[in-house]
Amino acid sequence: xxxxxxxxxxxxxxxxxxxxxxxxxxxxxxxxxxxxxxxxxxxxxxxxxxxxxxxxxxxxxxxxxxxxxxxxxxxxxxxxxxxxxxxxxxxxxxxxxxxxxxxxxxxxxxxxxxxxxxxxxxxxxxxxxxxxxxxxxxxxxxxxxxxxxxxxxxxxxxxxxxxxxxxxxxxxxxxxxxxxxxxxxxxxxxxxxxxxxxxxxxxxxxxxxxxxxxxxxxxxxxxxxxxxxxxxxxxxxxxxxxxxxxxxxxxxxxxxxxxxxxxxxxxxxxxxxxxxxxxxxxxxxxxxxxxxxxxxxxxxxxxxxxxxxxxxxxxxxxxxxxxxxxxxxxxxxxxxxxxxxxxxxxxxxxxxxx
Amino acid sequence: xxxxxxxxxxxxxxxxxxxxxxxxxxxxxxxxxxxxxxxxxxxxxxxxxxxxxxxxxxxxxxxxxxxxxxxxxxxx
Numbered sequence: 001x002x003x004x005x006x007x008x009x010x011x012x013x014x015x016x017x018x019x020x021x022x023x024x025x026x027x028x029x030x031x032x033x034x035x036x037x038x039x040x041x042x043x044x045x046x047x048x049x050x051x052x053x054x055x056x057x058x059x060x061x062x063x064x065x066x067x068x069x070x071x072x073x074x075x076x077x078x079x080x081x082x083x084x085x086x087x088x089x090x091x092x093x094x095x096x097x098x099x100x101x102x103x104x105x106x107x108x109x110x111x112x113x114x115x116x117x118x119x120x121x122x123x124x125x126x127x128x129x130x131x132x133x134x135x136x137x138x139x140x141x142x143x144x145x146x147x148x149x150x151x152x153x154x155x156x157x158x159x160x161x162x163x164x165x166x167x168x169x170x171x172x173x174x175x176x177x178x179x180x181x182x183x184x185x186x187x188x189x190x191x192x193x194x195x196x197x198x199x200x201x202x203x204x205x206x207x208x209x210x211x212x213x214x215x216x217x218x219x220x221x222x223x224x225x226x227x228x229x230x231x232x233x234x235x236x237x238x239x240x241x242x243x244x245x246x247x248x249x250x251x252x253x254x255x256x257x258x259x260x261x262x263x264x265x266x267x268x269x270x271x272x273x274x275x276x277x278x279x280x281x282x283x284x285x286x287x288x289x290x291x292x293x294x295x296x297x298x299x300x301x302x303x304x305x306x307x308x309x310x311x312x313x314x315x316x317x318x319x320x321x322x323x324x325x326x327x328x329x330x331x332x333x334x335x336x337x338x339x340x341x342x343x344x345x346x347x348x349x350x351x352x353x354x
Numbered sequence: 355x356x357x358x359x360x361x362x363x364x365x366x367x368x369x370x371x372x373x374x375x376x377x378x379x380x381x382x383x384x385x386x387x388x389x390x391x392x393x394x395x396x397x398x399x400x401x402x403x404x405x406x407x408x409x410x411x412x413x414x415x416x417x418x419x420x421x422x423x424x425x426x427x428x429x430x
Contacts, residue, residue: 039369043389160388233388234408241395241405273392280400 045272058147061169121328166297201226263320
């Protein structure tokens with residue numbers, strides 16, 4: 001059972017970076033009529049998203065977010081002990097790891113440990129737990145970079161996924177703090193649901209070949225290649241309804257806390273309808289559960305940090321005692337309960353094309 | 355909840371023009387799509403305190419079957 005606690009680590013700064021190109025969900029998909037699109041938008045709450053331009057990678061968004069964070073917080077680049085890059089859309093198929101490239105791009109010391117992590121929408125909570133554990137075992141500063149260019153693996157002609165995903169990056173500074181309040185994590189997995197969200201081809205199980213890179217039409221009229229993501233929306237919905245609230249309750253009970261003590265719930269932004277259901281089931285006021293999905297869509301691992309910076313942008317500078325909760329492909333899910341009072345720096349920047 | 359109120363709610367959830375009868379088919383129809391099923395889950399949860407999976411609701415053949423799933427004692 002992965003119930004974890006950390007006593008020495010705090011998040012001290014967060015910067016999100018989103019691409020310039022705004023995508024209007026009512027008109028983007030050639031497969032969906034405006035009426036169909038409007039129906040989906042009404043349920044998911046995703047009015048618009050941001051897509052990168054050709055050639056821009058998740059690491060590029062992260063690099064700009066990282067530069068902004070390190071400069072604004074006046075962090076000595078030699079003082080970063082660990083760099084973690086979390087993404088499902090790395091620069092290369094893991095050789096080399098994108099984190100190594102980012103270490104050099106950001107001018108960090110060669111004494112920095114750098115490595116990649118890959119997980120779905122639960123990934124942010126897992127990577128944060130990893131960052132905290134490095135602090136717990138001796139590191140002073142960890143730079144966590146989280147980025148996704150999901151537009152690159154989504155078919156705009158797939159009925160289930162066409163209007164969901166967006167691109168974004170974020171950089172977080174995690175520091176040793178002797179006065180830190182204890183942070184609690186509850187992390188879980190059910191690989192029996194692995195097929196519910198997958199990119200079937202392009203890895204080593206089913207390598208890309210001349211056939212599976214072609215667009216293929218499916219029963220519902222959707223078109224995609226084997227390198228596009230597919231999702232069984234109903235299975236994923238059932239999974240979240242069954243597990244998410246239990247997971248939040250488990251981390252709170254591990255922390256000896258109750259739902260009303262939580263100041264802010266930063267949930268993975270999958271779908272507005274689902275978020276409303278969660279708020280109802282937690283019996284918590286909707287204004288304790290900030291939303292960023294209307295502007296950025298589902299940015300997978302980035303959706304929690306981009307919700308935090310959007311919340312700060314709207315004038316909420318102290319999130320207080322916060323729940324972070326991510327859930328998605330794997331199936332994998334996890335929640336954290338921590339005090340965000342330590343986080344004094346938030347920023348939200350648009351990517352500048354070079 | 356009365357059967358008429360239930361049918362009226364269902365008509366709204368499925369965005370159907372016209373009247374819905376207990377004999378009306380659900381699974382396989384255009385209106386009974388995943389978005390409608392999600393709304394139905396929320397509606398049943400709120401009004402009857404029952405939690406059904408989308409997978410289960412997706413297989414319900416007719417309105418009559420849906421009523422017996424929720425319980426005839428709840429809708430009369």
